[in-house]
Amino acid sequence: MRIAPEAPRGRARVDPASVDAVLTDTRGRAMRDLRISVTDRCTFRCVYCMPKDVYGRGHAFLPRSDVLSFEEITRVARVAVAHGIEKIRLTGGEPLLRRDLPVLVEQLSALTTPVGHPVDLAMTTNGALLARHAARLHEAGLRRVTVSLDSLDDATFMAMNDVGFPVAKVLRGIDAAREAGLGPVKVNMVVKRGHNDQDIVPMARHFAGTGVVLRFIEYMDVGTTNGWRLEHVVPSAEVVERIDAVMPLEPVAPQYPGETSSRWRYRDGSGEIGVISSVTQAFCHACTRARISTDGTLFTCLFATGGHDLRGLIRGGASDAELADAMSGIWRGRTDRYSEARGAAEPLGAPGHRIEMSYIGG
Ligand code: SAM
Ligand code: SF4
Ligand code: SF4
Numbered sequence: 112m113r114i115a116p117e118a119p120r121g122r123a124r125v126d127p128a129s130v131d132a133v134l135t136d137t138r139g140r141a142m143r144d145l146r147i148s149v150t151d152r153c154t155f156r157c158v159y160c161m162p163k164d165v166y167g168r169g170h171a172f173l174p175r176s177d178v179l180s181f182e183e184i185t186r187v188a189r190v191a192v193a194h195g196i197e198k199i200r201l202t203g204g205e206p207l208l209r210r211d212l213p214v215l216v217e218q219l220s221a222l223t224t225p226v227g228h229p230v231d232l233a234m235t236t237n238g239a240l241l242a243r244h245a246a247r248l249h250e251a252g253l254r255r256v257t258v259s260l261d262s263l264d265d266a267t268f269m270a271m272n273d274v275g276f277p278v279a280k281v282l283r284g285i286d287a288a289r290e291a292g293l294g295p296v297k298v299n300m301v302v303k304r305g306h307n308d309q310d311i312v313p314m315a316r317h318f319a320g321t322g323v324v325l326r327f328i329e330y331m332d333v334g335t336t337n338g339w340r341l342e343h344v345v346p347s348a349e350v351v352e353r354i355d356a357v358m359p360l361e362p363v364a365p366q367y368p369g370e371t372s373s374r375w376r377y378r379d380g381s382g383e384i385g386v387i388s389s390v391t392q393a394f395c396h397a398c399t400r401a402r403i404s405t406d407g408t409l410f411t412c413l414f415a416t417g418g419h420d421l422r423g424l425i426r427g428g429a430s431d432a433e434l435a436d437a438m439s440g441i442w443r444g445r446t447d448r449y450s451e452a453r454g455a456a457e458p459l460g461a462p463g464h465r466i467e468m469s470y471i472g473g
Contacts, residue, residue: 405470
Protein backbone atom coordinates (compact mmCIF):
# COMPACT_ATOMS: atom_id res chain seq x y z
CA MET A 112 0.00 0.00 0.00
CA ARG A 113 1.27 3.46 -0.84
CA ILE A 114 0.49 6.77 0.73
CA ALA A 115 0.30 9.86 -1.43
CA PRO A 116 3.18 12.10 -0.36
CA GLU A 117 0.87 15.07 -0.02
CA ALA A 118 -1.57 13.21 2.26
CA PRO A 119 -3.48 15.71 4.39
CA ARG A 120 -3.35 15.81 8.17
CA GLY A 121 -6.51 13.78 8.72
CA ARG A 122 -7.36 11.04 6.26
CA ALA A 123 -4.42 9.02 4.98
CA ARG A 124 -4.65 9.10 1.19
CA VAL A 125 -3.97 5.70 -0.23
CA ASP A 126 -3.00 4.78 -3.74
CA PRO A 127 -6.25 3.16 -5.01
CA ALA A 128 -4.29 0.53 -6.96
CA SER A 129 -3.05 -1.02 -3.73
CA VAL A 130 -6.11 -0.78 -1.47
CA ASP A 131 -7.13 -4.40 -2.05
CA ALA A 132 -4.07 -5.75 -0.26
CA VAL A 133 -4.64 -6.05 3.49
CA LEU A 134 -1.22 -5.89 5.05
CA THR A 135 -0.54 -9.23 6.74
CA ASP A 136 2.52 -10.85 8.30
CA THR A 137 4.03 -14.30 7.65
CA ARG A 138 1.26 -15.91 9.72
CA GLY A 139 -1.60 -14.04 8.06
CA ARG A 140 -2.09 -11.56 10.90
CA ALA A 141 -3.20 -8.05 9.94
CA MET A 142 -1.82 -4.91 11.60
CA ARG A 143 -4.80 -3.44 13.46
CA ASP A 144 -3.69 -2.04 16.83
CA LEU A 145 -0.97 0.47 17.55
CA ARG A 146 0.39 1.24 21.00
CA ILE A 147 2.33 4.44 21.20
CA SER A 148 4.62 5.05 24.15
CA VAL A 149 4.74 8.82 24.67
CA THR A 150 7.28 8.81 27.50
CA ASP A 151 9.60 6.30 29.15
CA ARG A 152 9.22 8.09 32.49
CA CYS A 153 6.91 7.27 35.37
CA THR A 154 6.44 8.45 38.95
CA PHE A 155 5.55 4.89 40.06
CA ARG A 156 8.07 2.12 40.46
CA CYS A 157 5.77 -0.89 40.15
CA VAL A 158 7.76 -3.92 41.21
CA TYR A 159 6.77 -5.88 38.09
CA CYS A 160 7.60 -3.07 35.66
CA MET A 161 10.15 -0.50 36.86
CA PRO A 162 11.82 -1.98 39.95
CA LYS A 163 13.61 0.67 42.01
CA ASP A 164 16.96 -1.07 42.03
CA VAL A 165 17.09 -0.66 38.23
CA TYR A 166 15.08 2.55 37.79
CA GLY A 167 16.64 4.44 40.69
CA ARG A 168 18.16 7.92 40.77
CA GLY A 169 21.00 6.95 38.48
CA HIS A 170 18.80 5.60 35.70
CA ALA A 171 19.23 7.40 32.39
CA PHE A 172 15.90 8.08 30.73
CA LEU A 173 15.78 9.15 27.10
CA PRO A 174 17.08 12.65 26.40
CA ARG A 175 14.44 14.98 25.00
CA SER A 176 16.10 15.07 21.58
CA ASP A 177 15.53 11.31 21.20
CA VAL A 178 11.82 11.53 21.96
CA LEU A 179 9.42 11.72 19.01
CA SER A 180 7.63 15.06 18.76
CA PHE A 181 3.83 15.16 18.48
CA GLU A 182 4.15 15.89 14.77
CA GLU A 183 6.45 12.89 14.29
CA ILE A 184 4.12 10.62 16.27
CA THR A 185 1.11 11.78 14.27
CA ARG A 186 2.95 11.24 11.01
CA VAL A 187 3.87 7.67 11.91
CA ALA A 188 0.31 7.05 13.13
CA ARG A 189 -1.19 8.43 9.91
CA VAL A 190 0.94 6.10 7.82
CA ALA A 191 0.06 3.19 10.11
CA VAL A 192 -3.65 3.99 9.86
CA ALA A 193 -3.38 3.85 6.07
CA HIS A 194 -1.97 0.33 6.53
CA GLY A 195 -4.93 -0.91 8.53
CA ILE A 196 -4.48 0.38 12.09
CA GLU A 197 -7.94 0.96 13.57
CA LYS A 198 -7.12 1.36 17.25
CA ILE A 199 -4.46 3.53 18.83
CA ARG A 200 -3.60 3.32 22.51
CA LEU A 201 -1.39 5.90 24.22
CA THR A 202 0.82 4.40 26.87
CA GLY A 203 4.30 4.65 28.37
CA GLY A 204 5.83 4.92 31.01
CA GLU A 205 3.07 7.10 32.34
CA PRO A 206 1.46 8.91 29.40
CA LEU A 207 0.03 11.70 31.57
CA LEU A 208 3.57 12.82 32.35
CA ARG A 209 3.97 13.93 28.74
CA ARG A 210 3.42 17.66 28.65
CA ASP A 211 0.47 18.91 26.57
CA LEU A 212 -0.78 15.39 25.87
CA PRO A 213 -4.24 16.70 24.85
CA VAL A 214 -2.57 18.40 21.87
CA LEU A 215 -1.38 15.01 20.64
CA VAL A 216 -4.81 13.54 21.35
CA GLU A 217 -6.35 16.23 19.16
CA GLN A 218 -4.00 15.40 16.31
CA LEU A 219 -4.53 11.64 16.55
CA SER A 220 -8.27 11.84 16.98
CA ALA A 221 -8.47 13.67 13.63
CA LEU A 222 -7.12 10.58 11.84
CA THR A 223 -9.55 8.50 9.83
CA THR A 224 -9.11 5.10 8.26
CA PRO A 225 -9.03 4.70 4.45
CA VAL A 226 -12.75 3.93 4.57
CA GLY A 227 -13.44 7.07 6.56
CA HIS A 228 -13.93 5.72 10.09
CA PRO A 229 -12.44 7.64 13.00
CA VAL A 230 -9.57 5.91 14.76
CA ASP A 231 -10.49 4.37 18.09
CA LEU A 232 -8.26 6.30 20.48
CA ALA A 233 -7.63 5.10 24.04
CA MET A 234 -5.04 5.43 26.79
CA THR A 235 -3.62 3.28 29.57
CA THR A 236 -2.63 5.19 32.71
CA ASN A 237 -1.75 4.59 36.33
CA GLY A 238 -4.48 7.11 37.17
CA ALA A 239 -2.33 9.32 39.40
CA LEU A 240 -2.93 12.45 37.30
CA LEU A 241 -6.20 11.42 35.73
CA ALA A 242 -8.55 13.49 37.90
CA ARG A 243 -6.71 16.61 36.73
CA HIS A 244 -6.71 15.77 33.01
CA ALA A 245 -9.77 13.59 32.25
CA ALA A 246 -12.15 16.32 31.06
CA ARG A 247 -9.58 18.01 28.82
CA LEU A 248 -8.54 14.68 27.27
CA HIS A 249 -12.12 13.83 26.49
CA GLU A 250 -12.63 17.24 24.94
CA ALA A 251 -9.55 16.67 22.80
CA GLY A 252 -11.02 13.44 21.40
CA LEU A 253 -9.88 10.62 23.68
CA ARG A 254 -12.57 7.92 23.76
CA ARG A 255 -11.68 5.54 26.58
CA VAL A 256 -9.17 4.94 29.34
CA THR A 257 -7.82 1.88 31.07
CA VAL A 258 -6.56 2.54 34.58
CA SER A 259 -4.09 0.24 36.29
CA LEU A 260 -4.88 -0.57 39.91
CA ASP A 261 -3.48 -3.63 41.65
CA SER A 262 -5.22 -3.50 45.03
CA LEU A 263 -7.77 -1.61 47.13
CA ASP A 264 -5.64 -2.03 50.19
CA ASP A 265 -3.24 0.88 50.69
CA ALA A 266 -0.44 -1.19 52.20
CA THR A 267 -0.52 -3.69 49.32
CA PHE A 268 -0.92 -1.05 46.61
CA MET A 269 1.84 1.11 48.05
CA ALA A 270 4.15 -1.90 48.18
CA MET A 271 3.37 -2.67 44.54
CA ASN A 272 3.75 0.86 43.18
CA ASP A 273 6.71 1.21 45.56
CA VAL A 274 6.36 4.98 45.91
CA GLY A 275 3.68 5.00 48.60
CA PHE A 276 0.92 6.18 46.25
CA PRO A 277 -2.53 5.82 47.86
CA VAL A 278 -5.49 3.92 46.38
CA ALA A 279 -7.96 6.77 46.96
CA LYS A 280 -6.30 9.05 44.43
CA VAL A 281 -6.50 6.41 41.70
CA LEU A 282 -10.16 5.83 42.54
CA ARG A 283 -10.73 9.58 42.19
CA GLY A 284 -9.09 9.41 38.76
CA ILE A 285 -11.42 6.56 37.75
CA ASP A 286 -14.46 8.57 38.89
CA ALA A 287 -13.25 11.64 36.98
CA ALA A 288 -12.79 9.57 33.83
CA ARG A 289 -16.33 8.22 34.10
CA GLU A 290 -17.75 11.68 34.71
CA ALA A 291 -15.84 13.02 31.71
CA GLY A 292 -17.36 10.35 29.46
CA LEU A 293 -14.22 8.28 28.99
CA GLY A 294 -16.10 5.07 29.49
CA PRO A 295 -16.63 2.26 29.88
CA VAL A 296 -13.54 2.57 32.05
CA LYS A 297 -11.47 -0.57 32.32
CA VAL A 298 -9.29 -1.31 35.32
CA ASN A 299 -6.22 -3.52 34.89
CA MET A 300 -4.98 -5.53 37.86
CA VAL A 301 -1.70 -7.36 37.42
CA VAL A 302 -1.90 -10.34 39.76
CA LYS A 303 1.32 -11.40 41.44
CA ARG A 304 1.08 -14.41 43.72
CA GLY A 305 2.02 -13.68 47.29
CA HIS A 306 1.77 -9.93 46.67
CA ASN A 307 -1.83 -9.04 45.76
CA ASP A 308 -3.67 -12.27 44.92
CA GLN A 309 -5.61 -11.95 48.19
CA ASP A 310 -7.24 -8.88 46.60
CA ILE A 311 -8.78 -10.65 43.60
CA VAL A 312 -12.19 -11.11 45.21
CA PRO A 313 -12.28 -7.71 47.03
CA MET A 314 -11.47 -5.97 43.71
CA ALA A 315 -14.22 -7.96 41.96
CA ARG A 316 -16.72 -7.05 44.68
CA HIS A 317 -15.73 -3.37 44.60
CA PHE A 318 -16.23 -2.91 40.87
CA ALA A 319 -19.25 -5.23 40.38
CA GLY A 320 -22.33 -3.19 39.54
CA THR A 321 -20.38 0.00 38.79
CA GLY A 322 -20.05 -0.36 35.02
CA VAL A 323 -16.25 -0.49 35.36
CA VAL A 324 -14.81 -3.57 33.65
CA LEU A 325 -12.12 -5.13 35.83
CA ARG A 326 -9.48 -7.15 34.01
CA PHE A 327 -7.00 -9.48 35.64
CA ILE A 328 -3.64 -9.71 33.90
CA GLU A 329 -1.26 -12.60 34.34
CA TYR A 330 2.10 -11.34 35.50
CA MET A 331 4.36 -11.48 32.44
CA ASP A 332 8.05 -12.11 31.97
CA VAL A 333 8.39 -8.96 29.92
CA GLY A 334 11.83 -7.31 29.98
CA THR A 335 14.63 -8.62 32.15
CA THR A 336 14.51 -6.47 35.27
CA ASN A 337 11.46 -7.61 37.20
CA GLY A 338 12.84 -10.92 38.48
CA TRP A 339 9.88 -12.81 36.98
CA ARG A 340 9.28 -16.36 38.17
CA LEU A 341 6.55 -18.73 37.02
CA GLU A 342 5.42 -19.36 40.59
CA HIS A 343 4.43 -15.67 40.81
CA VAL A 344 1.87 -16.13 38.03
CA VAL A 345 -1.72 -16.74 39.08
CA PRO A 346 -3.32 -18.48 36.09
CA SER A 347 -6.49 -16.80 34.82
CA ALA A 348 -8.38 -20.07 35.35
CA GLU A 349 -7.65 -19.76 39.07
CA VAL A 350 -8.76 -16.11 39.12
CA VAL A 351 -12.08 -17.06 37.52
CA GLU A 352 -12.51 -19.98 39.92
CA ARG A 353 -11.89 -17.84 42.98
CA ILE A 354 -14.41 -15.19 41.90
CA ASP A 355 -16.96 -17.73 40.66
CA ALA A 356 -16.95 -19.40 44.10
CA VAL A 357 -18.44 -16.27 45.68
CA MET A 358 -19.97 -14.37 42.75
CA PRO A 359 -21.10 -16.89 40.12
CA LEU A 360 -19.85 -16.21 36.60
CA GLU A 361 -20.66 -17.35 33.07
CA PRO A 362 -18.55 -16.92 29.92
CA VAL A 363 -19.31 -14.19 27.38
CA ALA A 364 -18.67 -14.84 23.70
CA PRO A 365 -15.77 -12.79 22.28
CA GLN A 366 -16.79 -9.52 20.58
CA TYR A 367 -14.30 -10.04 17.78
CA PRO A 368 -11.88 -12.80 16.77
CA GLY A 369 -8.58 -12.63 18.58
CA GLU A 370 -9.84 -10.60 21.54
CA THR A 371 -6.97 -10.66 24.03
CA SER A 372 -9.13 -10.66 27.11
CA SER A 373 -11.60 -13.48 27.70
CA ARG A 374 -14.79 -12.16 29.17
CA TRP A 375 -17.03 -13.40 31.97
CA ARG A 376 -20.24 -11.93 33.34
CA TYR A 377 -21.81 -12.13 36.76
CA ARG A 378 -24.88 -14.34 36.68
CA ASP A 379 -26.75 -11.81 38.80
CA GLY A 380 -26.35 -9.16 36.07
CA SER A 381 -23.90 -6.92 37.91
CA GLY A 382 -21.50 -6.57 35.01
CA GLU A 383 -18.49 -8.37 33.62
CA ILE A 384 -14.80 -9.02 34.14
CA GLY A 385 -11.99 -9.96 31.79
CA VAL A 386 -8.93 -12.15 32.19
CA ILE A 387 -5.80 -11.72 30.11
CA SER A 388 -3.90 -14.97 30.01
CA SER A 389 -0.70 -13.87 28.34
CA VAL A 390 1.24 -16.64 30.04
CA THR A 391 -1.11 -19.63 30.31
CA GLN A 392 -3.05 -19.15 27.05
CA ALA A 393 -0.97 -17.33 24.51
CA PHE A 394 -2.87 -15.42 21.84
CA CYS A 395 -0.01 -14.87 19.39
CA HIS A 396 -1.96 -16.53 16.58
CA ALA A 397 -4.34 -13.55 16.63
CA CYS A 398 -1.92 -10.80 17.64
CA THR A 399 -2.47 -7.74 15.46
CA ARG A 400 -0.50 -5.33 17.63
CA ALA A 401 2.39 -3.05 16.74
CA ARG A 402 4.22 -0.80 19.17
CA ILE A 403 6.13 2.45 18.77
CA SER A 404 8.56 3.24 21.55
CA THR A 405 9.11 6.75 22.89
CA ASP A 406 12.12 7.19 20.60
CA GLY A 407 10.31 6.05 17.48
CA THR A 408 11.33 2.41 17.21
CA LEU A 409 8.72 0.06 15.78
CA PHE A 410 8.34 -3.25 17.63
CA THR A 411 6.20 -6.08 16.37
CA CYS A 412 6.15 -8.01 19.67
CA LEU A 413 6.15 -7.12 23.35
CA PHE A 414 8.97 -9.59 23.82
CA ALA A 415 11.05 -8.40 20.90
CA THR A 416 14.79 -8.32 21.25
CA GLY A 417 15.06 -5.56 18.66
CA GLY A 418 13.02 -3.01 16.76
CA HIS A 419 13.06 -0.90 13.62
CA ASP A 420 14.22 2.69 13.70
CA LEU A 421 11.46 4.85 12.20
CA ARG A 422 12.77 8.04 13.78
CA GLY A 423 15.98 7.71 11.78
CA LEU A 424 13.91 7.46 8.62
CA ILE A 425 11.74 10.45 9.51
CA ARG A 426 14.61 12.68 10.56
CA GLY A 427 16.61 11.51 7.57
CA GLY A 428 13.99 13.06 5.31
CA ALA A 429 12.01 9.96 4.22
CA SER A 430 8.76 10.73 2.42
CA ASP A 431 5.43 9.34 3.63
CA ALA A 432 5.61 6.82 0.81
CA GLU A 433 9.05 5.63 1.96
CA LEU A 434 7.86 5.43 5.54
CA ALA A 435 4.84 3.43 4.39
CA ASP A 436 7.03 1.02 2.43
CA ALA A 437 9.33 0.53 5.41
CA MET A 438 6.39 -0.19 7.68
CA SER A 439 4.78 -2.67 5.33
CA GLY A 440 8.10 -4.44 4.75
CA ILE A 441 8.58 -4.84 8.49
CA TRP A 442 5.06 -6.14 9.08
CA ARG A 443 5.17 -8.52 6.12
CA GLY A 444 8.31 -10.10 7.52
CA ARG A 445 6.86 -10.48 11.04
CA THR A 446 7.17 -13.95 12.55
CA ASP A 447 6.68 -13.19 16.28
CA ARG A 448 5.00 -15.74 18.54
CA TYR A 449 6.92 -15.42 21.76
CA SER A 450 4.19 -16.43 24.20
CA GLU A 451 3.14 -19.47 22.19
CA ALA A 452 6.75 -20.60 22.01
CA ARG A 453 7.06 -20.10 25.77
CA GLY A 454 4.02 -22.36 26.29
CA ALA A 455 5.50 -24.97 23.97
CA ALA A 456 8.83 -24.76 25.82
CA GLU A 457 10.59 -23.82 22.60
CA PRO A 458 13.79 -21.79 22.75
CA LEU A 459 12.89 -18.20 23.61
CA GLY A 460 15.82 -16.24 22.26
CA ALA A 461 18.21 -14.16 24.29
CA PRO A 462 16.31 -12.81 27.31
CA GLY A 463 19.19 -10.48 28.16
CA HIS A 464 18.21 -8.24 25.26
CA ARG A 465 14.49 -8.08 25.75
CA ILE A 466 12.85 -4.66 25.78
CA GLU A 467 11.36 -3.24 28.98
CA MET A 468 7.61 -2.63 29.26
CA SER A 469 8.02 0.98 30.42
CA TYR A 470 9.95 1.80 27.24
CA ILE A 471 7.96 -0.13 24.67
CA GLY A 472 4.53 0.58 26.21
CA GLY A 473 2.28 -2.07 27.72
N1 SAM B 1 1.83 3.64 33.30
C1 SAM B 1 0.64 3.20 32.67
C2 SAM B 1 -0.07 2.17 33.51
O1 SAM B 1 0.53 1.63 34.45
O2 SAM B 1 -1.23 1.91 33.22
C3 SAM B 1 0.83 2.69 31.25
C4 SAM B 1 2.03 1.86 30.97
S1 SAM B 1 2.07 0.26 31.76
C5 SAM B 1 3.60 -0.37 31.19
C6 SAM B 1 0.80 -0.60 30.85
C7 SAM B 1 0.21 -1.82 31.51
O3 SAM B 1 1.20 -2.82 31.58
C8 SAM B 1 -0.28 -1.61 32.94
O4 SAM B 1 -1.62 -2.03 33.04
C9 SAM B 1 0.63 -2.47 33.76
O5 SAM B 1 -0.01 -2.95 34.89
C10 SAM B 1 1.01 -3.55 32.77
N2 SAM B 1 2.25 -4.25 33.11
C11 SAM B 1 3.46 -3.71 33.36
N3 SAM B 1 4.37 -4.68 33.63
C12 SAM B 1 3.70 -5.86 33.54
C13 SAM B 1 4.07 -7.23 33.70
N4 SAM B 1 5.32 -7.59 34.01
N5 SAM B 1 3.13 -8.18 33.53
C14 SAM B 1 1.85 -7.84 33.19
N6 SAM B 1 1.45 -6.58 33.01
C15 SAM B 1 2.35 -5.60 33.19
FE1 SF4 C 1 4.73 3.11 35.75
FE2 SF4 C 1 2.77 1.84 34.55
FE3 SF4 C 1 5.14 0.66 34.79
FE4 SF4 C 1 3.68 1.02 36.96
S1 SF4 C 1 3.16 -0.26 35.20
S2 SF4 C 1 5.87 1.51 36.75
S3 SF4 C 1 2.65 2.90 36.53
S4 SF4 C 1 4.70 2.45 33.61
FE1 SF4 D 1 1.77 -10.65 20.27
FE2 SF4 D 1 4.32 -11.09 20.88
FE3 SF4 D 1 2.44 -11.09 22.82
FE4 SF4 D 1 2.55 -13.11 21.04
S1 SF4 D 1 4.10 -12.60 22.56
S2 SF4 D 1 0.69 -12.01 21.74
S3 SF4 D 1 3.20 -12.01 19.18
S4 SF4 D 1 3.07 -9.33 21.53
